[in-house]
Amino acid sequence: MEKKIFSCRQCGYCCHGETTVSLDDNDLVRLVAFLKMPEKEVLRRYLRITGNVVQMKIVDGHCIFYNHGCTVHPGKPWRCGQWPLHPSILTDSNNLESIRHSCPGMKKDVAYDEFCRILKQVIAPVEKK
Ligand code: SF4
Numbered sequence: 067m068e069k070k071i072f073s074c075r076q077c078g079y080c081c082h083g084e085t086t087v088s089l090d091d092n093d094l095v096r097l098v099a100f101l102k103m104p105e106k107e108v109l110r111r112y113l114r115i116t117g118n119v120v121q122m123k124i125v126d127g128h129c130i131f132y133n134h135g136c137t138v139h140p141g142k143p144w145r146c147g148q149w150p151l152h153p154s155i156l157t158d159s160n161n162l163e164s165i166r167h168s169c170p171g172m173k174k175d176v177a178y179d180e181f182c183r184i185l186k187q188v189i190a191p192v193e194k195k
Pocket residue numbers: 073074075076077078079080081149150168169170171172
């Protein structure tokens with residue numbers, strides 16, 4: 067079903083830029099468990115904290131965990147797993163166009179209503195509770 071609207075090209079564009087997604091408390095717990103390091107060490111080495119916002123550090127224009135792919139795949143933040151099939155697409159077609167623009171894996175030939183119909187089925191079982 068998902069392949070009708072998206073097929074990842076492993077281009078890594080979504081892991082590049084000057085910011086990354088933010089981590090919530092569960093993300094931090096999962097990342098610490100995956101890296102098998104003390105939380106303080108994970109925070110010091112890999113994360114940057116701005117006020118209440120915790121994000122991954124950026125190195126050479128990409129997420130510190132990016133190296134020809136995600137190196138922490140099982141421990142990555144849930145928002146990384148959600149991308150690019152973001153629920154905001156369902157409320158505004160401009161969001162679909164904007165995500166299509168930044169992610170080459172998004173199918174371009176599916177009309178907005180049809181895209182939303184499929185997306186609802188794809189994200190329904192996996193949306194964060
Ligand atoms: S930008 Fe899209 S196609 Fe490229 S790696 Fe990210 S999700 Fe996959």
